[in-house]
Amino acid sequence: MNETKPPYGGALPKPxxxxxxxxxxxxxxxxxxxxxxxxxxxxxxxxxICPFCLSRELEWREASGRGxxxxxxxxxxxxxxxxxxPYVIAVVELDExxxxxxxxxIDDPTxxxxxxxxxxxxxxxxxxxxxxxxxxxxxxx
Amino acid sequence: MTGPLSxxxxxxxxxxxxxxxxxxxxxxxxxxxxxxxxxxxxAGLKLSDVDGLFTCVAGPNELSEYLNFVPRYVDGTSVGxxxxxxxxxxxxxxxxxxxxxxxxxxxxxxxxSWIDMEPQGTAASPAGQFELPFGVAAAPTTYxxxxxxxxxQYGTTKRQMSHVPAATREWALLNPRALMHSAGxxxxxxxxxxxxxxxxxxxxxxxxxxxxxxxxxxxxAERARDLPTRPIHILGxxxxxxxxxxxxxxxxTTSDATVLSGxxxxxxxxxxxxxxxxxxxxxxxxxxxxxxxEDLGFVAKGESGSFFSETRRAPDxxxxxxTGPGGDLPVNTNGGGLSxxxxxxxxMFAMLEAVAQLRGTAGERQVQGLATxxxxxxxxxxxxxxxxxxxNV
Ligand SMILES: [Zn+2]
Numbered sequence: 001m002n003e004t005k006p007p008y009g010g011a012l013p014k015p016x017x018x019x020x021x022x023x024x025x026x027x028x029x030x031x032x033x034x035x036x037x038x039x040x041x042x043x044x045x046x047x048x049i050c051p052f053c054l055s056r057e058l059e060w061r062e063a064s065g066r067g068x069x070x071x072x073x074x075x076x077x078x079x080x081x082x083x084x085x086p087y088v089i090a091v092v093e094l095d096e097x098x099x100x101x102x103x104x105x106i107d108d109p110t111x112x113x114x115x116x117x118x119x120x121x122x123x124x125x126x127x128x129x130x131x132x133x134x135x136x137x138x139x140x141x
Numbered sequence: 142m143t144g145p146l147s148x149x150x151x152x153x154x155x156x157x158x159x160x161x162x163x164x165x166x167x168x169x170x171x172x173x174x175x176x177x178x179x180x181x182x183x184a185g186l187k188l189s190d191v192d193g194l195f196t197c198v199a200g201p202n203e204l205s206e207y208l209n210f211v212p213r214y215v216d217g218t219s220v221g222x223x224x225x226x227x228x229x230x231x232x233x234x235x236x237x238x239x240x241x242x243x244x245x246x247x248x249x250x251x252x253x254s255w256i257d258m259e260p261q262g263t264a265a266s267p268a269g270q271f272e273l274p275f276g277v278a279a280a281p282t283t284y285x286x287x288x289x290x291x292x293x294q295y296g297t298t299k300r301q302m303s304h305v306p307a308a309t310r311e312w313a314l315l316n317p318r319a320l321m322h323s324a325g326x327x328x329x330x331x332x333x334x335x336x337x338x339x340x341x342x343x344x345x346x347x348x349x350x351x352x353x354x355x356x357x358x359x360x361x362a363e364r365a366r367d368l369p370t371r372p373i374h375i376l377g378x379x380x381x382x383x384x385x386x387x388x389x390x391x392x393x394t395t396s397d398a399t400v401l402s403g404x405x406x407x408x409x410x411x412x413x414x415x416x417x418x419x420x421x422x423x424x425x426x427x428x429x430x431x432x433x434x435e436d437l438g439f440v441a442k443g444e445s446g447s448f449f450s451e452t453r454r455a456p457d458x459x460x461x462x463x464t465g466p467g468g469d470l471p472v473n474t475n476g477g478g479l480s481x482x483x484x485x486x487x488x489m490f491a492m493l494e495a496v497a498q499l500r501g502t503a504g505e506r507q508v509q510g511l512a513t514x515x516x517x518x519x520x521x522x523x524x525x526x527x528x529x530x531x532x533n534v
Contacts, residue, residue, distance in 0.1 A: 013270035014263070023270075045271045045389075071290035071393050074340035079278035086340070089275055089282055091388045101272050101388035111340065116293040133274055 008127045009081030018048040021060050026132040029124040031063045033096060044098035065122035067094040067136070074109050092120055092136050103135045114138070144377065144409030150233045151365040151372035152531070154184025154358030155496040158249070161353035161482045162320055165254040170207050172249030172354035173199050177208060180356035185369040186243060191358075193241030195228035198250045198486060214241035220382055221520025222423060225357075225488035226527035230378035232359045242360060248489035249354030256352075268386050281339045281347050283387040283522045284426045288341050290393035291432070295443030299341050303329035304450035305427040306345050306479045308462035313476025315466060315506035320349055321480035329450075332427070346427040348478035348487070355489040357496075373499050374532045376513070377410025379403060382525035390523060394443075398526035399436040403517065406528035407438075414439045417530070418511045419498050420470060421491040423518030424477040433517050437528070439470070471508045474498060488518045492529065499533040 015023045022045075025032030033042040038055035042063070049056050072090035088104040105123055106113065119139040126132045156179035158164075158172055167175070173196065181188060194212035196204050197219040205212060216231050218224055225248055232244035251258050263269050268277075277283055291297050310327050313319035327345060335344040365372035379402035384390055391397055407413060414437065422430035431445035440448045452460045455467065464472035475481040475494035482490060495514040497503045516529045 010276065011269070011273035012264060013274050014265035015270065016265050019270055045267055045386075071286055071288075071293075073282060073285045073289070073342075075276060075278070075282050076337045076339060077278065077281070079273075079276040079282070082276045086337075087276055089277060089286070091286060091393070099388060101275050101277070101386070103275050111289075116289060127274075131274075135275075 010079065010127065011081065012128065012131050019046045022046045023131070025060070025062070026124060026134050029132070031065050031122050031134050032060045033063045033094075033098065034058045035061050042096045042098055044094070044100050064095050066139075067092045067120055069104065069114060069116060069118045069120050069138075070099055071116065072104065072114060074111070088114065090136065100134075103133075105135050105137045143411035146233050146237050147376050147409050147411065148362055148374050150236045150359055151362050151374050152229075152357055152496055153360055153365045153368045153370055153372055154180040154186065154356070155493050156180040156183045157355040157490070157493060158353050161318065162351050163253055164251070164352040165256065167251065167352065168257040169249055169251045170199055170203065170257065172251065172352065173204055173247050174207060174249075176249055176354035176356040177245060177247045180245070180358050183370060184358040186358060191243045191245045193232060193235055193244035195232060195244060195246040196248070197224045198248060204247065212241070214244075220525035222425065222486040222488045223518035223520040223525055223527040224486060225492060226378070226516055226518055226529045227380045227525075229357065229359065229375060229492065229529050230380055230527065233375055233378060236359065236361050242364065244359040246357040246359065246489075247354070248356065248484070248486060250484035250486055251352045252483070252485035253350045253352045272386050272388060280425065280522065281342050284429065285339050285342045286387045287390065287393035287432070287523065288428045291428070292341070294394050295446070297431070297443065297446040299333070300329055301446030301450040302341070302346070302427050302431065303332040304452075304462070305424070305430060306332050308449060308465040309424060309473050309477040309479045311462065311465040312474050312506055313480035316476050316481065316504070319476035319481045320351060321476060324480075342426060345479075348425050348483035349480070351482040351484055353482055353484045353490075355493050357489070357492060371500050371533065373496050374534075375529065376412065376532050377406040377408070377528075377530040379405030379409070379528040380526070382520065384524050385521065387522040396432055396436050396519065396523040396526060398524065399433055399517065399519070402526040402528045403437040406515070406530050410530040412513070412530060417513050417515045419474065419495065419508060419514040420472045421474075421495050421514065421516040422472055423487055423491050424473055424479050425483065425487065425519070427479065429519065430472060432523065437515070437517060466506070474503065474506050474508060488527070491516050491518055495529075495531055499531055
């Protein structure tokens with residue numbers, strides 16, 4: 001099956017030293033967050049110092065992968081490499097607190113299907129052999 | 142109480158490129174040069190009088206080389222479309238400090254024809270890693286991100302938002318240079334019937350894309366008295382930057398940068414929103430001026446939707462918006478980014494319209510009896526902001 005899958009044409013991240021562990025995490029289907037051991041808070045996106053107290057005492061911990069749909073758009077004009085429109089670009093607020101941009105994986109998205117603050121959970125999309133993106137889907141009640 | 146720099150400098154030259162719109166015959170640098178030449182002519186000054194250069198779509202190095210002059214003060218602050226308002230603030234400070242006497246603030250951008258323009262961002266930048274892979278493309282996919290949160294939190298509606306482009310178009314119909322001058326009226330229904338770009342934005346919620354440029358010449362209030370044009374006094378200014386990626390916005394219903402910038406400008410001017418006669422609220426998208434009207438304190442949080450959508454009937458049956466021709470608070474009187482033009486960094490055009498209105502040279506769209514104008518804009522998607530309060534007296 002792999003031979004017939006077209007090559008991924010979307011934008012790919014290039015990890016930096018402070019983000020490498022996050023991208024290694026998604027490859028292993030884990031959502032990893034940097035936590036500050038000084039002030040006790042996690043942050044996103046990963047940085048070399050804590051954005052709350054400027055401490056360098058950071059450690060990686062796996063997040064629950066659960067959160068809420070904080071806000072979103074339904075994009076009808078495909079970005080390069082995005083073959084299916086419309087698609088949902090969302091900001092998810094993780095249960096741990098930080099927010100991240102992502103996609104909501106859903107067929108035929110409409111505002112009615114996507115209430116603000118709806119519960120979501122992480123899914124991992126292996127877009128290439130070297131890159132996995134953390135996306136989210138609605139948690140069905 | 143005003144701040145120490147209030148009224149210490151004035152705008153003495155203001156002009157656009159000869160043409161705006163689709164200009165495939167002009168490069169990014171050619172647009173800068175033409176705008177600079179026109180603004181200097183307007184001010185009655187020569188390039189040799191200029192000793193401060195403020196520019197960002199072309200860097201100061203590029204532009205000093207292209208124009209063949211050596212300014213002794215340079216500023217290339219590049220935080221998006223409001224950079225030109227920030228330059229006004231920085232020029233006031235530089236003139237007050239004696240670092241320059243005549244500041245040239247120049248914008249040019251081949252936003253439509255894309256002659257000598259470069260794409261921004263790398264795959265290793267935070268946006269390249271944490272936003273672009275999710276299909277973020279042009280500005281409509283990021284400026285739109287806060288909107289549904291605002292709707293959810295305050296009950297703002299898409300119909301209310303659709304009145305913003307309709308009201309702004311009314312001004313464009315009175316401005317022969319507006320790209321939509323002859324395009325006719327639009328209703329909120331027309332906005333919602335236009336092609337969907339990125340929900341909640343239809344095509345008519347989005348600004349135009351154009352080539353063009355403009356420039357300002359600023360000097361001390363003292364020197365301004367000896368120049369031919371009516372000086373436009375700079376009463377107060379503000380600036381701030383809060384983030385780069387839209388997903389990092391602290392609160393999607395409030396621009397922290399706008400709040401801080403507005404507060405500084407009002408404090409320096411010694412004024413409050415009730416003292417402002419005319420507003421230029423950078424409208425990259427229909428929602429943008431709504432956020433600014435609230436965050437600058439003209440209406441309470443959550444009330445911009447009803448403010449922009451409230452209308453009354455004129456005797457001839459036409460609709461009069463509060464922010465439109467004949468309304469109480471004229472906003473975006475050139476037709477705005479939505480119906481005048483938008484080069485990519487629109488801030489210069491917002492400044493130029495405020496100057497035209499305060500000089501009384503705005504033609505058919507001239508608002509009578511103006512003494513003050515407030516210009517406010519964002520840099521990138523609510524990331525940065527700047528505010529400039531101007532007066533003709
Ligand atoms: Zn910390």
